Every structure is written in structure tokens, then in C-alpha cells.
Amino acid sequence: MHHQVWGILLVLLVGLIEFRYRPESPWAEVLGALFGIGAALALDEFALWLHLEDVYWSEQGQKSIDAVLIAIVVGAALLVGVSPVGDLTAAQEQGFIFTMVFLVTHIGLCILCMLKGKPITGLIGLPVPFFAYVGAIRLAKPTSFWARRWYGPKKMARAEARFAENRSKRMVEGLRDRFSPTTRG
Structure with a gap:
């Protein structure tokens, strides 16, 4: 079996254990590390998922590297705890409709960046709106x-x-x- 299969199984097993038992520290951290290992094993073979054949050493295998880089950007944004609306309590004070219009517009611009062939700009634009706006305007x-x-x-x-x-x-x-x-x- 390919190590991608072990990665997917590890992610599923860790998720099941976390949702069912909700362990305390230090087991929650151990499960987090195991989840990361499983995700890394699965993402390493992203091109295999996409092409349904082993293209790891070919030009198409570059998609696995792209998937890992995108996962790093999203993971770093989550670890830093950034949000496109800033402090959520401040956004709630501005009003629900304003916040929803802003979020829908913002996410739409991030998707537009990705449709324009700029996935990294679109993903960085999720936590930092300036990048999404610039990426959406440019060619x-x-x-x-x-x-x-x-x-x-x-x-x-x-x-x-x-x-x-x-x-x-x-x-x-x-x-x-x-x-x-x-x-x-």
C-alpha cells in the first residue's frame, strides 16, 4: 500500500478518537501531532490523488509541492490566529449585514484570485485582505x-x-x- 493510504487512515483515526473521547493534555497534543503526520503523508502524494497514477517524479508531480506549500500558508494563518474582519466582537458591533457583505465579498475576491491562476495569493488573501484585493485587480x-x-x-x-x-x-x-x-x- 502507498503511504498516502496510511496518511488518510491516520487522519481519519485521529479525528474519530478526538471527536469521540475528547482527551485531555498531553493526549490532545499527541493526537494533534499524529494528525499532522497523517496529513503530511497524504499531501505528499496530492498529485497521485489528482492524476490517479504515480506522477511523483514528473512535471505533474509538482502539484504535490504546491499542495504542501498551500497547507503551510493556511496552517500558519491558523496558528497566528488572523482574521480578515479583525476582532470578531468589533465586527459584531458594526452589524451582521455589514460583516456578511464584507466576508462574502472578501471570499469572492479570494476565489477570483484562484480562478486567475494565483492560488497562493488567494490563500494569503484569506487572512490578509489586501493581497486578495490586489490579486483580483491584476491580470x-x-x-x-x-x-x-x-x-x-x-x-x-x-x-x-x-x-x-x-x-x-x-x-x-x-x-x-x-x-x-x-x-x-
Whole structure:
């Protein structure tokens, strides 16, 4: 069996034990560590989930590295405890409707970033709204769903020119390649 299966089983087992028994410290921390190990084993093979074949050492295997990087961003945001609305009690004082409109708009902009081919910007934009707003306004990557669906030839040419020499793209790809198993000797 592939280690992805053990990771999924470990995550399921830990979740079951936590929900059923709600153990006290130090067992809650032990279960948290086991959950993290299971999630890491499963995310390591994200490309296998996506393609239903072992593509770990190919170009498509890079999706596993992307999934791990996204999990790190979301996990760090949860650990820091950031919220797009700031202090929830202050948001409640401003009114329920205002808060809901803000959250729906904000989450919509994060999804728009992802549709524009910028998943990291969309995820970082969840806890830090500025990134979601900037990512939603800027041009989409030419290979993204958004660009293929909504861009005409002129705007697509602008997007291709912008992303052909994009420094941040090289930086992200360099970071991905640093952790990628395909570039190791």
C-alpha cells in the first residue's frame, strides 16, 4: 500500500478518537501531532490523488509541492490566529449585514484570485485582505481558467507579456524546485 493510504487512515483515526473521547493534555497534543503526520503523508502524494497514477517524479508531480506549500500558508494563518474582519466582537458591533457583505465579498475576491491562476495569493488573501484585493485587480495568468474564458486576444497578449518575465513567478518556481524531488540528484 502507498503511504498516502496510511496518511488518510491516520487522519481519519485521529479525528474519530478526538471527536469521540475528547482527551485531555498531553493526549490532545499527541493526537494533534499524529494528525499532522497523517496529513503530511497524504499531501505528499496530492498529485497521485489528482492524476490517479504515480506522477511523483514528473512535471505533474509538482502539484504535490504546491499542495504542501498551500497547507503551510493556511496552517500558519491558523496558528497566528488572523482574521480578515479583525476582532470578531468589533465586527459584531458594526452589524451582521455589514460583516456578511464584507466576508462574502472578501471570499469572492479570494476565489477570483484562484480562478486567475494565483492560488497562493488567494490563500494569503484569506487572512490578509489586501493581497486578495490586489490579486483580483491584476491580470490573470494566461494559462488560468479566468484568462482562457474571459480574455480576448489583446488582453491575453498583455497577460502573456506580463507573465513571460515575471520575477515572482521565477521566485515561486525556484522555491518549488528547491523542495521538489525532481530536481534532486
